Amino acid sequence: MKVKVRYVLLFIVPALVLYSLFVVYPLFDSLVLSFYSWKGVGPKNFVGLKNFKEMFFGGFSKEVFNAFFHNIYFFIVASSLELGLGFLIAFLLASKLGGAKVFRTVVYMPNMIPLVIVGFMWNLFLNPQIGLVNSFLKLVGLKSLARPWLGDPATALMSIILVNTWRHLGFYVLVILAAMLNISPDLIEAAYIDGANNWKIASKIIFPLVVPTFRTLLILLFIGSFNVFDMVYAMTGVQAGPFRRTDVLGTVFYRTAFGGLGSAYIDMGLGAAVTVFIFAIVMPLSILYVFLVERRERS
Amino acid sequence: MKRLLFLVAALVCIVVIAGEVSIWSWRSQDAEVWKQVEQELRKMGKDIKINFMAITPTEYDAKIAVALQTGTGPDIVYSRRLPGGRTQTMIENKLYLPVDEYVDFSNFSETILKSVTYQGKKYGVPFAVQVVGIFYNKEYFDKFKLKEPETWDELVEIAKTLKKNGITPFFIPGKEAWTLTMQHAMCGVSVLGPEWIKKLIDGETDFLDPKFTDLNRRLNELKVYYQDGFLANATTDMDAAFAFGQAAMVFYGIWGYQNWRNLNPDIKVGYFMVPPLSKDRKPYAYVYMDGAITLTSNVKNLQDSIEILRFCATPKFGTIFTNITLNIPAVSGAQLPRDPLFEEVMEVYQKHASPHVYWVGSVFVTQKPSLYDDVLSPGMQEMYAGKITPEDLSKKAQEAISQWYEPLKKRLGK
Secondary structure, eight states: OOOOHHHHHHHHHHHHHHHIIIIIHHHHHHHHHTTEEOOSSSOOEEOTTHHHHHHHTSTTHHHHHHHHHHHHHHHHHHHHHHHHHHHHHHHHHHTTOTTHHHHHHHHHGGGGSOHHHHHHHHHHHTOTTTOHHHHHHHHTTOGGGOOOTTTSTTTHHHHHHHHHHHHHHHHHHHHHHHHHHTSOHHHHHHHHHTTOOHHHIIIIIIHHHHHHHHHHHHHHHHHHHHSOOHHHHHHHTTTTTTTTTTOOHHHHHHHHHHOOTTOSOOOHHHHHHHHHHHHHHHHHHHHHHHHHHHHHHHO | OHHHHHHHHHHHHHHHHHTEEEEEESOGGGHHHHHHHHHHHHHTTOOOEEEEEEOOHHHHHHHHHHHHHTTOOOSEEEEEOSSSHHHHHHHHTTSBOOOTTTOOOTTSOHHHHHTTEETTEEOSEEEEEEEEEEEEEHHHHHHTTOOOOSSHHHHHHHHHHHHHTTOOOBOOOTTSHHHHHHHHHHHHHHHTOHHHHHHHHHTSSOTTSHHHHHHHHHHHHHGGGBOTTGGGOOHHHHHHHHHTTSOSEEEEETTHHHHHHHHOTTOOEEEEOOOOSSTTSOOOBEEEEEEEEEEBTTOSOHHHHHHHHHHHTSHHHHHHHHHHHOOEESSTTOOOOOOHHHHHHHHHHHHHBOSOOSSTTSGGGSSSSOIIIIIIHHHHHHHHTTSSOHHHHHHHHHHHHTTTOHHHHHHTTO
8 A cells, every 4th residue: 555645754754843843943943052152141242163172171171080080980780780680680580590580670679760769769868877888788797898888989889880880770680681682482491401501591602582672772872971960960969079089070061050069160162062971972873872772673 | 603712712822921030040948938929019900810839959050051042041040149159140141131120129228239230230220138157056056054255265165064954956067068158258257357368368467477377277176066067967857957956056047046946836945156366356146148130131021020020129028038938138118027036137237247258249259269169169068078177278268269359469479
């Protein structure tokens, strides 16, 4: 059946209008704004590439690159943990152990908790005086490991990454589990008949077959790691302390564009330049993601 | 009949909306103040409904700017003090309106009015004066027979005694870096002294002066008397810990008193200014005007908004404000709460306010990089964490401020 073009357009146009209005237009507006200096009110002054110069070579660059490297660190640690643990837990769940259904719900549960509550809750758990984490360590005789998790420059960012992993792990488990359940049981049964043990089955059959899913998830994790803001904001605030040790590009952008207590520059234009920088990092990977997903679906 | 009903409904709506004035603030603790102001205005025969909304302090300025530009802002806002900062930008863009022609400012001092005046016009009615210093738990001081220190060394001795007896001497909310800047600034007015700060402002000395580094060092040495893991604690932790006696002293502002009493009505709080280095020198308190109640360009109900602003400039408003918040009202002539701590702080404000400062209200925070946001906030955390030395902190201050502060540039031959 041949579908008339005007009907196709009729269905596409509403979505296109909304998408253009809420995604494309703000994107281009941010790009334009990055060439201006604007305090958020009053006239915008065209400054050309000054914001980018300030961001890459000026006094602001120290702050930006400090945050940029934290984003990279965030990606490396978060992806290792979330994919590693995700695979392990999904494998256990796929093995249909007793209580797997309950465990699946438990693993996914943190995903349903609003982020503000996650931040509040973990701020309490990690409190150096009354926090559950330190109390537990003291209880089991590991007092030497107790520390001010969010106040210690050595552990602050790692603590946020761990909380982030705790919150998002369920999603990765579910996606990897779905990929595992997609594997033909015949393959596994045949391997068992041939005398393969669990380790062999996991490493030689299941793992290679979920690698395409890993690739997709890795790209999602990369995009997520460079857009991370909410978790850092909820746990260490806009100043991303101690002394910017948990700062990421998202918090630099927020401080710069919107100001407020502890803000540094208060310039929407400079803030927009930071978002353009994030976009330039994330966009190529997003395109790759779309390409990979499409190729998988085609295959 | 239908038309008549519609007309009546429309009239009711107009009457209901006509008397409503919206006010936005970063101070959630003021909600009760506006309830009482509404009642008071009603007693005066003015049927005005006040719609008060508090916004998170870190998001407040951005929200106000966007709302006022898009015409969705309130009639009245709480504005930050002048000079510089956001307020000046808002005035220059005509989003805040002058109120000279509506309000009688005779109940305010010239010093207070300076912080709402721009190019000869007054933008808002000042609401509070804040005093910062050291607040202490009187029971602990009585128990260990301690008296308020007159010198820095005596302060250290007090901390030593408390620690020896198992009491945490100071609770520091180091996670919120602004409190560390405030701590530095309040110590600065007594330890360095206003004369030294005046020299710094005039470019006769700079941040590399050994006196400034000495203050950094003294603060760094004091950290052994702070609670464990203090860089991970926020002001909410501090409020609870201090209110329930888990620490003996805090470096804070009088605005905390209302909260401590709410948490523990039995708490007995004392106050002293940070002591100077020797007895022959006078201690000072860091005092600043907090903000003002300002008319916006989005005002929909001008007449009633003016009535509210007029009321805010009267001692009656000051009485309501101070009795609820236990903050010092900016307007004079108010009936102050009969509270020994409040009375003491009030006296300090009148007799010991430092004329020269380097935190809120100072010239060093008017441009970027600022001494407040870019140097002392992260720098104090860094020093306390042992990542930089007191000397390094002085160097950071010198490097940042000499980028733009003309007297310092001139001194350094830049």
